[in-house]
Amino acid sequence: MTAEVNKETLGFQTEARQLLHLMIHSLYSNKEIFLRELISNASDAVDKLRFAALSDDSLLEGDGEYAVRVDVDQDAGTVTISDNGIGMNREEVIDHLGTIAKSGTAAFLEQLSGDQQKDSQLIGQFGVGFYSSFIVADRVEVHTRKAGTAANEGVLWESHGESEFTIEPKEKADRGTSITLFLRDDCKDFADDWRVRSVIKKYSDHISVPVLMKEAPVPAADEAEGEGKEASEPAQAQYKPVNEATALWTRSRSEISDEEYAAFYKHVSHDFEDPLSWSHNRVEGKLEYTSLLYIPARAPFDMWNRDANRGVKLYVQRTFIMDDAEQFLPMYLRFVKGVLDSNDLSLNVSREILQQDKTVDALRSALSKRVLDMLSKLSKNDAEKYAVFWKEFGQVLKEGPAEDTANKDKIAELLRFSSTHTDKEVQDQSLRDYIERMQEGQDKIFYVVAENFNTARRSPQLEVFRKRGIEVLLLSDRVDDWLMNHLQEFDGKQLQDVARGRLDLDDESEEEKQAREAAEKESEALVERLKAVLGDDVEEVRVTTRLTDSPACLVVGEMDMGAQMRRIMEAAGQAVPESKPILEINPTHPLINRLDTESDEARFADLSRIIFDQANLAEGGQLDDPAGYVERLNSLLLQLSKG
Incomplete structure (x- = not known):
């Protein structure tokens, strides 16, 4: 049966079509982002093969030299990104390239305003991945073969980024994936060797896999001179690394610039924006591990889906194990991104083993404290950035006292509320601020819970407190009632709902x-x-x-x-x-x-x-x-x- 007979035309998932249209028409100012995304995906594919080969080295097919190659062709107007990673079979190609199986897609699309500049910023919250190809290309070909399968099981995927794509069998001698972008007329600068090199250095220098590009071919010997001598044959082009190819978290903090930290964050998070803060820490002793943790500047669209993928990238002795290792941070810190590299876990670790390992509990406790300390420093040293954090993630952090009793006091210090002290809807008052303003003899922190801020601010229960000049916290987030039931006290002061039980202000004459x-x-x-x-x-x-x-x-x-x-x-x-x-x-x-x-x-x-x-x-x-x-x-x- 010929390949043409096996060629199929399939339609994109509706959400994929919408996202493609948006990226093609909105990301006019961030075009170079496609190269970062595709190289990051290629690096992930290599990491996945590294891990799979630990238990089955036949997947390497005799080639254990991992690399990502980038080729440009100015005459053809193409750029090709190739890896020798895990690759894909036919079903995986359809699943990964024809649909967006990411929770929050519908919510993301509902947020779109039609304003190109605003919508392009929203994309950074969602992540773009492979679909960023169509920012610069009017046609994309993906040729892939899954490691461990026969050469004739290769798959060719092709699309113009509109409503459909084609897929057909195509032999591929080596494992992995090769993506060829046929550039739009206004994007032909990405077929220039030096343009591409500069983008790779900017965005992908930190990736641990070598990103290779061709060096200009050099003759094997000087050209023959004089009669009777034959000219030498032209040498084959050599590929050399463009990036540093050293895992960033393994380097000393003093060697890493803020720009490199920010670039690595974008690699692990697929976010467009710089992070608010990060913490790079190497621990030796009873536990040996390195962590690089980031606080994003904006919440993703699936933040409230507690079943969504979350967690850090897990490495063991610099070998990739899994994405989204959720066991190392509690649910209320699900917004944290980053990397954990441990020497105390087995290389053949699985999710089931992680759930039963005492080392995981110790690492979870250490990383939780690290994040809370990072937030504490941010709140004290940069109030403006902490206000951004609180606006995006405050309601998530409020889940903490119920989920993490060991760190309840640390979390309580980080909480922010509205208050009758300012009567502003913005949540910028801490429990510590409240205590510092308490009246002499006052031994309780008073609060009121309502459906929204205005209802809380105008609650009849506040009348006697306003008359006596006693501050009351104004709570209106859905999680607030639950939060206070678990917090109950702070710094020895009982938290008291003004609408609960008999009111005793202890100052009645x-x-x-x-x-x-x-x-x-x-x-x-x-x-x-x-x-x-x-x-x-x-x-x-x-x-x-x-x-x-x-x-x-x-x-x-x-x-x-x-x-x-x-x-x-x-x-x-x-x-x-x-x-x-x-x-x-x-x-x-x-x-x-x-x-x-x-x-x-x-x-x-x-x-x-x-x-x-x-x-x-x-x-x-x-x-x-x-x-x-x-x-x-x-x-x-x-x-x-x-x-």
């Missing part, structure tokens, strides 16, 4: 105490009437110590689940424990006084329900019977209009 007790006594009859009307909708009705301006508020029982956490769990379809709110009334408010004097029981019931529902709405809650609320309110308005 004797005069205030007597006035409160008198109000409670005078309101006993009203409290009983309200209990009778509201029935099972409330756990209790009582006189408030929280309110100064509002007529009523709802309070959560001391041991009950917070209102925000309850709403989140209910929205997710999860069962929540049975509980009822506590209604607190302000007997000094005119509306409560009016309610107390109402003799018509039907009207009293309607007014009571309106006050109860309004207290619920003020906290961002949902009414069980919104139509009933509107009906009662309209009835009341009609009565008032009649005088």
